[in-house]
Amino acid sequence: MPRDPAAPTSIAQTWPTTAAVPPFGIAVAIGLLCGVAGCLRLPALPPAWTLVVLLSLGLAAWWRLRRVRWLGAALVGLGLAGLHAAYALSVQLPPDWEQREVRVAGRVVQLPEHQDRRTTFSFRVDGGADHPTELQGRLLQLAWYDDFDGTPTGRDRLHAGQRWEFSVRLRAPRGLRNPGRFDSEKHALADRLTARGHVREPYGAVLVGPARGVDAWRERMSGRIAGAVPSAASRFVRALALGDTRGLSDDDWLVLRANGLTHLIAISGFHVGLVAGFAALLASAVWWLLPALGRRWPRPVAMAVAGLAGALGYAAVSGFALPTVRTVLMVAVVAGVRASRRSTSMFEALALAAIAILLFDPLAILGAGFWLSFFGVAWLLWCLPDTGRRPVRDLVSAQGVATVGLLPLGVALFGEASLAGPPANLVAVPWWSLVVVPLSLLGTLLDALQPGWGDWAWRLAAWCFELSWPLFERFSDSGLALWWLPEPRWFALPLAMLGAFWLLLPRGLPGRPLALMLWLPLLWPDRNLPSHGEAELQVLDVGQGMSILVRTAGHALLYDMGPATPGYDAGARVVLPALRAAGVRRLDRAVASHGDSDHAGGFGAVVAAIPVGLAEAPDGAPVEGTQPCVAGTGWEWDGVAFRYLHPTPHFPYLGNEASCVLRVSTPHGSALLTGDIGKVIERGLVRRADEDRADAIRAEVVLVAHHGSGSASDPMFVAATGARHAFVSNGHGNRFGHPRADVVSRWEDAGASVLTTAEGGALSVRLVPGGPRVETRRAAHPRLWDAARRAAQAPAAAPAGLSYRPE
Numbered sequence: 001m002p003r004d005p006a007a008p009t010s011i012a013q014t015w016p017t018t019a020a021v022p023p024f025g026i027a028v029a030i031g032l033l034c035g036v037a038g039c040l041r042l043p044a045l046p047p048a049w050t051l052v053v054l055l056s057l058g059l060a061a062w063w064r065l066r067r068v069r070w071l072g073a074a075l076v077g078l079g080l081a082g083l084h085a086a087y088a089l090s091v092q093l094p095p096d097w098e099q100r101e102v103r104v105a106g107r108v109v110q111l112p113e114h115q116d117r118r119t120t121f122s123f124r125v126d127g128g129a130d131h132p133t134e135l136q137g138r139l140l141q142l143a144w145y146d147d148f149d150g151t152p153t154g155r156d157r158l159h160a161g162q163r164w165e166f167s168v169r170l171r172a173p174r175g176l177r178n179p180g181r182f183d184s185e186k187h188a189l190a191d192r193l194t195a196r197g198h199v200r201e202p203y204g205a206v207l208v209g210p211a212r213g214v215d216a217w218r219e220r221m222s223g224r225i226a227g228a229v230p231s232a233a234s235r236f237v238r239a240l241a242l243g244d245t246r247g248l249s250d251d252d253w254l255v256l257r258a259n260g261l262t263h264l265i266a267i268s269g270f271h272v273g274l275v276a277g278f279a280a281l282l283a284s285a286v287w288w289l290l291p292a293l294g295r296r297w298p299r300p301v302a303m304a305v306a307g308l309a310g311a312l313g314y315a316a317v318s319g320f321a322l323p324t325v326r327t328v329l330m331v332a333v334v335a336g337v338r339a340s341r342r343s344t345s346m347f348e349a350l351a352l353a354a355i356a357i358l359l360f361d362p363l364a365i366l367g368a369g370f371w372l373s374f375f376g377v378a379w380l381l382w383c384l385p386d387t388g389r390r391p392v393r394d395l396v397s398a399q400g401v402a403t404v405g406l407l408p409l410g411v412a413l414f415g416e417a418s419l420a421g422p423p424a425n426l427v428a429v430p431w432w433s434l435v436v437v438p439l440s441l442l443g444t445l446l447d448a449l450q451p452g453w454g455d456w457a458w459r460l461a462a463w464c465f466e467l468s469w470p471l472f473e474r475f476s477d478s479g480l481a482l483w484w485l486p487e488p489r490w491f492a493l494p495l496a497m498l499g500a501f502w503l504l505l506p507r508g509l510p511g512r513p514l515a516l517m518l519w520l521p522l523l524w525p526d527r528n529l530p531s532h533g534e535a536e537l538q539v540l541d542v543g544q545g546m547s548i549l550v551r552t553a554g555h556a557l558l559y560d561m562g563p564a565t566p567g568y569d570a571g572a573r574v575v576l577p578a579l580r581a582a583g584v585r586r587l588d589r590a591v592a593s594h595g596d597s598d599h600a601g602g603f604g605a606v607v608a609a610i611p612v613g614l615a616e617a618p619d620g621a622p623v624e625g626t627q628p629c630v631a632g633t634g635w636e637w638d639g640v641a642f643r644y645l646h647p648t649p650h651f652p653y654l655g656n657e658a659s660c661v662l663r664v665s666t667p668h669g670s671a672l673l674t675g676d677i678g679k680v681i682e683r684g685l686v687r688r689a690d691e692d693r694a695d696a697i698r699a700e701v702v703l704v705a706h707h708g709s710g711s712a713s714d715p716m717f718v719a720a721t722g723a724r725h726a727f728v729s730n731g732h733g734n735r736f737g738h739p740r741a742d743v744v745s746r747w748e749d750a751g752a753s754v755l756t757t758a759e760g761g762a763l764s765v766r767l768v769p770g771g772p773r774v775e776t777r778r779a780a781h782p783r784l785w786d787a788a789r790r791a792a793q794a795p796a797a798a799p800a801g802l803s804y805r806p807e
Contacts, residue, residue, distance in 0.1 A: 020066040022348075028062070029351035029358075031070030035077025036362040043782035044789075045082050045089075055079030073355075081362035085189065085784060088363065091138060092188070093172040093195040095794040099733065101200055104135060105165040105208060111219055112158050113246050117146045117566035119155040123164075138194035142168060144202055145566075153202035161216030163209030170197035174732055174787040176541040177761030177777045179487055180577035181415050189785040190366040214316055218242050224447060228455040233462035233469070239265050240432070240461070241440035243318035250572070258481035259472045260410075260421025261428050263372070272311050272318075272327040274433055275441070279310025304335035317444070326364060326373070329356050346381050350374065368413045372406060379405035383504050399425050404503055408496035411485050411522055415580060420481040424472055436465050485523060486583035492521035527583040529553055530766060533639035535666050539703065539763040540578050541777065542570040544731030544738070545598035548673060548703065549582065550664060553638040556582075557589045559662060559673050564601025571602020576609055578762070588613045588637070591629060593659040593675030595621035618660055620653030629660035641665040645685055645697065646677065656706065657681050669700035669767040672721060676706040682717035689720065697721055700772050701765050704728045704747065708739020708756075713746055723752040725765060725774055732758040732788075759788050 021027050035058075045051070054075050061072025104125050112121035120143050127137035144155040158164070173193050175184030187193075199205060211219070222244045226234050235247030245265070256262045264271075283306035287299040311331040315324040330353040337344045337352065344352075354374055357364055364370045383401045384394065403422045411417050418424070443457030475481050499518030530536050530553055538549040542562035547570065550557040558579070562570025579587075590612045592600040600623050607615060607625065619628035634643035646661035659675025674682075682705065689696035702723040705712035707730045726747040730738045744754050753774075755763050760776030778788055 021069040023069060024352050024355055026347060026351045027070040028073040029354045031073035032077040032355055032358050035074035036081040036358055036365055039078045039081040042784050045086055045784050048086055051079045051082040077358065077362065084362050088189045088192045091192060091194050093170055094134060095791055097134060098171050099169060101167055101169045103167050104131060108158060108160055108162050110215055111160050111244055111246060115567040117150060119144045119158055121158060139192060141193055141196045142199060144199040157207065159211045160219040161211035161213040162207060164205060165208050166205035167200040168197045169200050170195040171733060172787060176543060176574060178541050178574055178578045179581035179762060181413065185785050185787050186366055190363045221444060225458050229458050229462045231462050231466065233466045236465050237440050237458050237461050240437050241444045255473055255476040258418060258420060258476040259424035260418035261424060264428055264432050271437060272314050272324050275314040276307040276311040276331045280307035282306065301339045304338040308332055308335040326357050326370065329353065329360060350377055371409055375409060376402055376406055395430065405500050408493055408500055408522055412493040415485055417483045417485060418481060419483055420475040424475055427468060431468055436461050484580040486525050486527055487581040488522050488525040492525060496522040533667050535640045535664055535767045537671055537765050539727050539729055539757060540574060541757040541761045542574050544734040545570060546729040547575050552640045555588045555637040556584045558587050559591045560593050560599040561602035561606045563598040569602055569605050571605030575602050575606055579610060586611045590615045591660055591662065592617040592621065592623045592626060594618055594655060595623050596655065618647055618653055618658040646681060666767045668769050669772055671701040672697065672699040673703045674705040678711045679714040682712065682714040686716050686720045699723055701725045704739065708743045710740045710743060713743045715746060718746055718750045725772060726752040726754045727763050728754065728756040730756055730758050
């Protein structure tokens with residue numbers, strides 16, 4: 001909604017008009033933010049001494065050069081963010097510790113998540129001298145598995161706040177790199193995570209201390225809610241009261257995302273602010289009833305202190321999660337301003353809060369919550385400075401402003417937009433925030449005073465929640481609620497934010513509809529499709545598995561869908577986001593090369609989410625809903641020929657050896673997708689090619705069979721392909737040792753350059769005039785926290801013992 005042109009408070013009116021820039025004003029906050037963001041956009045960190053010099057010069061300029069304090073703040077942001085990032089990277093596990101088994105003791109922090117056949121949890125190692133320096137006081141992310149046959153190993157005994165001692169096998173944080181927005185290496189940096197790993201010999205794990213602390217209390221309270229509320233809505237009451245989202249299923253999250261309601265479920269910054277506001281109003285009511293209190297303590301000061309106390313208490317209930325800590329800092333700044341009784345505009349208070357958060361933790365900007373929180377408040381302050389007189393109208397206006405103002409950020413951060421978001425939020429914001437959340441918190445408070453007192457409030461909260469949930473499920477099932485958008489270019493977000501600013505200018509300004517043109521690069525980006533007669537192949541980084549997207553000018557084929565294991569499905573977590581980032585809304589064909597779980601594990605997730613024209617797999621493969629792929633059959637799309645080379649008719653299903661082998665041919669070169677075939681099948685392909693025509697298996701690009709195993713890449717086959725590029729789809733440190741060194745040497749000796757997904761992330765090749773154009777995701781999108789580059793610069797360590805679970 002447009003703001004009132006006569007509003008007295010705006011950015012222009014609060015921006016400094018004198019020569020001297022206020023030391024903690026809006027200009028300084030923007031300068032500090034630009035410095036932090038600029039540092040974290042660098043592909044690599046400068047030397048530490050450079051960061052210290054920049055920080056020192058920035059502090060001097062911030063303090064002494066009053067006219068350019070914003071420049072000093074930018075230098076401070078650059079230096080401070082670099083030092084924080086350098087420290088966060090320095091605490092990560094050294095390469096020579098990779099896959100080392102070590103005995104550790106420490107405490108379970110946050111709430112462990114019990115899944116099918118495994119439990120994942122965060123673990124803080126004790127700081128005593130009996131632990132190696134590299135692990136003292138460090139944060140680990142661990143998994144505790146059942147035996148391979150499903151036999152329980154005692155992981156059900158694991159609870160928040162307990163102290164344990166067990167053996168673990170660790171590795172430095174390292175994630176998958178693909179088109180799409182999720183980057184686990186970035187989150188590991190922001191969380192100061194030292195290592196990921198799993199519990200070894202779980203039967204030897206020793207419980208050395210009972211559950212204690214806030215997290216233990218949260219887990220016990222969550223169990224009480226589950227016992228007191230018999231309905232399925234108890235999972236949402238636990239999320240709203242305690243931030244315990246473990247009970248929410250993937251379908252629940254899909255409904256929430258489709259309705260744009262993820263910011264309301266679980267304890268968020270919005271709820272912390274809401275509790276702070278209720279606490280301040282309660283203090284105001286007490287001071288109104290007892291006016292004599294104002295003689296000792298002014299009411300504004302009492303409201304500020306009460307609001308801060310409420311925010312701190314609610315953040316403690318959530319386990320001091322990072323979004324709530326940031327909100328507490330914001331509340332503390334506003335409370336301090338109110339307590340000082342200085343005349344400060346809301347924009348200046350917001351700027352001061354941003355400065356406090358960036359100085360406290362500059363890596364906070366790596367999370368989406370920082371941007372959504374500050375931009376959301378800024379839009380509302382600018383467009384609706386005089387709210388409170390007409391609640392219904394104010395709510396509708398605020399939702400309109402939030403929709404227009406935050407849509408560009410939401411698309412850039414998550415790659416999706418909720419068309420049902422505005423009407424859904426009009427219902428959920430007042431109902432959940434003013435009814436369900438207060439009842440959930442009241443029940444928690446009463447039960448903390450006396451077990452059983454809060455049961456009625458929890459049940460009432462669940463009943464109130466269930467009244468609204470069917471509406472949001474209907475919105476989600478409409479098929480129009482969630483709009484997935486392709487990955488845009490870097491300039492799309494700034495243009496869209498400028499367009500949002502233009503749209504929210506005062507009424508009567510001419511040309512406002514033209515602002516929608518600035519949204520086109522974000523909402524309708526160029527998909528960079530191949531031209532007629534060209535093809536693009538993307539070998540996705542799915543760990544120890546395989547998935548390849550093939551695109552022509554007007555068609556898309558998916559060859560394999562990645563692995564699936566208990567708690568992890570690459571089809572849902574990697575393949576689908578990559579397809580959406582590429583703008584693929586429909587697959588003309590989906591090919592499961594064979595039925596092994598590292599190739600076809602994600603098949604179900606993919607075909608359930610995206611329409612598939614034809615699904616194929618070897619005859620007899622345990623992949624439902626497919627037709628057989630047979631050598632000799634083929635088709636043509638957009639000037640590109642596709643032809644199966646294996647299995648031959650009546651070939652029995654023999655697992656790897658029955659893999660569908662697909663050749664993609666363009667006028668500018670060919671690619672060969674080989675699945676997991678072995679040397680016998682490779683020699684058979686060479687023999688049949690000699691009988692057919694000599695170039696039947698020649699290809700500029702070859703996907704190395706069986707992830708680079710020694711059972712494949714027969715020398716005769718390698719020579720017959722004449723490949724210039726050999727791609728290997730493998731997981732970092734996989735327990736099979738793929739790709740084998742002799743296999744890599746064999747391809748290189750034949751003249752091919754060998755690239756692996758473990759080192760390069762997703763591998764992309766375009767078959768275009770002039771020859772194949774190859775690109776790796778890690779090289780094309782460098783990040784200062786890139787684990788593969790940092791590992792390559794460090795001394796080599798011997799990998800061992802990992803499966804294809806990337807965790």
